[in-house]
Amino acid sequence: xDKSLLKKAYSPEDFRAxxxxxxxxxxxxxxxxxxGKSEKTIAWNxxxxxxxxxxxxxxxxxxxxxFQKVVARTTHVHNPKYMGHQVAPTAPIxxxxxxxxxxxxxxxxxxxxxxxSSAIERIVIDLLCKKIxxxxxxxxxxxxxxxxxxxxxxxxxxxxxxxxxxxxNGHREQLGVMVSExxxxxxxxxxxxxxxxxxxIIEVPVRTNYSMDTSKLDEYYQKALEDxxxxxxxxxxAPSTATGIYDDLDEISNFAQKYDLWFHVDGAxxxxxxxxxxxxxxxxxxxxxxxxxxxxxxxxxxxxITTALLFxxxxxxxxxxxxxxxxxxxxxxxxDWYNLAKRTFECTKTMMSLYWFVLFKMYGNDxxxxxxxxxxxxxxxxxxxxxxNLNFELAVTPASNIVCFRYTVxxxxxxxxxxxxxxxxxxxxxxGEFYIVQTTLKGVHYLRCTIMxxxxxxxxxxxxxxxxxxxxxxIGLSSV
Ligand SMILES: *Cc1c(COP(=O)(O)O)cnc(C)c1O
Numbered sequence: 001x002d003k004s005l006l007k008k009a010y011s012p013e014d015f016r017a018x019x020x021x022x023x024x025x026x027x028x029x030x031x032x033x034x035x036g037k038s039e040k041t042i043a044w045n046x047x048x049x050x051x052x053x054x055x056x057x058x059x060x061x062x063x064x065x066x067f068q069k070v071v072a073r074t075t076h077v078h079n080p081k082y083m084g085h086q087v088a089p090t091a092p093i094x095x096x097x098x099x100x101x102x103x104x105x106x107x108x109x110x111x112x113x114x115x116x117s118s119a120i121e122r123i124v125i126d127l128l129c130k131k132i133x134x135x136x137x138x139x140x141x142x143x144x145x146x147x148x149x150x151x152x153x154x155x156x157x158x159x160x161x162x163x164x165x166x167x168x169n170g171h172r173e174q175l176g177v178m179v180s181e182x183x184x185x186x187x188x189x190x191x192x193x194x195x196x197x198x199x200x201i202i203e204v205p206v207r208t209n210y211s212m213d214t215s216k217l218d219e220y221y222q223k224a225l226e227d228x229x230x231x232x233x234x235x236x237x238a239p240s241t242a243t244g245i246y247d248d249l250d251e252i253s254n255f256a257q258k259y260d261l262w263f264h265v266d267g268a269x270x271x272x273x274x275x276x277x278x279x280x281x282x283x284x285x286x287x288x289x290x291x292x293x294x295x296x297x298x299x300x301x302x303x304x305i306t307t308a309l310l311f312x313x314x315x316x317x318x319x320x321x322x323x324x325x326x327x328x329x330x331x332x333x334x335x336d337w338y339n340l341a342k343r344t345f346e347c348t349k350t351m352m353s354l355y356w357f358v359l360f361k362m363y364g365n366d367x368x369x370x371x372x373x374x375x376x377x378x379x380x381x382x383x384x385x386x387x388x389n390l391n392f393e394l395a396v397t398p399a400s401n402i403v404c405f406r407y408t409v410x411x412x413x414x415x416x417x418x419x420x421x422x423x424x425x426x427x428x429x430x431x432g433e434f435y436i437v438q439t440t441l442k443g444v445h446y447l448r449c450t451i452m453x454x455x456x457x458x459x460x461x462x463x464x465x466x467x468x469x470x471x472x473x474x475i476g477l478s479s480v
Pocket of ligand 1: 086144145146147148150186237238269295
């Protein structure tokens with residue numbers, strides 16, 4: 001077999017030349033965006049048109065323009081007018097770590113396939129556990145996303161709390177998990193994947209500020225018992241995704257202790273507040289959790305996708321999956337912390353520990369304090385600006401960098417306002433200058449911003465409100 005294509009594909013000189021060009025191109029992209037020079041956050045295109053574009057590109061496009069076209073046709077999270085989903089504008093050095101990991105491609109399942117990245121992972125985990133307030137018996141690992149981390153945590157909880165071994169024998173009784181009705185949908189999904197069914201998800205209502213109503217915990221727990229459900233865990237959101245409001249972790253912990261339940265904190269978004277001197281109080285009680293999830297790709301400036309799952313009692317961290325894969329995993333005395341696939345859902349995973357380590361090494365804990373504090377400050381400030389403005393109404397006073405609000409007109413009904421705000425959001429998407437999202441809370445349609453970008457200023461937020469007002473006027477009331 002002729003190897004000419006393979007030789008071409010692996011050419012170091014080609015890699016060097018393209019790599020240099022690519023870095024220049026991405027650096028320009030970064031400069032244009034962070035400086036606010038770039039006019040659009042998203043050049044919106046309908047899915048079918050986009051598919052056609054790329055089908056045509058595959059057949060006829062100039063390969064040398066591929067990366068350029070990809071950049072042009074994506075959502076620019078480094079643009080200060082990006083205020084949409086909770087994805088971090090990647091810190092450039094962390095993106096470079098991603099490139100290193102991609103080329104080296106160590107699989108991380110066993111120590112030999114990732115010596116430095118496995119050791120680095122342990123150091124990162126220890127650092128996070130210490131920051132939470134866990135003692136040295138705590139452990140954990142990095143995994144591919146909050147969704148998978150929450151599922152893994154609940155599997156650990158079941159293993160630790162349920163008297164018989166579900167992993168070996170399957171379910172013998174109806175098990176249940178308690179969670180706020182405002183929790184991220186992945187908790188519900190995790191419970192269903194675990195075979196708990198709808199019955200096994202005990203949704204606790206929220207207060208008017210959208211935090212879990214902890215005064216109802218006893219009532220819901222007793223009701224579950226009466227229904228023959230063995231509750232083994234309770235999940236607190238820190239904060240919940242839609243509203244950015246934190247559950248009271250201290251109170252949930254008290255409740256969990258009273259009934260001997262596993263207490264899991266879903267800090268996918270806001271767990272990073274452990275680094276903020278000013279906002280550390282938002283996660284008060286996190287140190288009482290049995291397990292904690294923190295996404296690196298949300299409030300810690302890392303590339304998608306990396307999540308820390310941390311256990312107060314490290315033994316739980318490697319007891320979750322007792323399935324044997326001895327061909328991979330050498331039996332060993334002790335805890336064997338360096339063979340990571342024993343603990344993770346994944347077998348192979350990316351060298352994601354590099355992202356965390358490089359940021360800690362280059363900028364220290366302080367960069368996370370600066371980032372979280374700055375973004376949360378701006379969230380509070382945006383809340384004040386909205387409140388001062390007669391045309392706008394907050395869903396709830398922001399507790400983080402997530403802000404839900406809507407445009408209002410006195411003479412319109414709630415249904416009409418829902419349609420108007422939906423239309424506003426659609427117009428904004430198609431216009432592309434700003435990128436924001438939306439959510440529905442208790443039947444009310446809200447516009448939703450997550451202020452993820454360190455280059456977003458108060459001025460941008462004021463401009464957004466002006467743009468919404470103008471858009472609302474253009475839509476006119478006739479269409480609602
Ligand atoms: C984003 C989020 C998740 C899901 O995490 P992924 O990393 O997107 O899988 C879970 N819980 C909360 C509270 C979140 O904000």
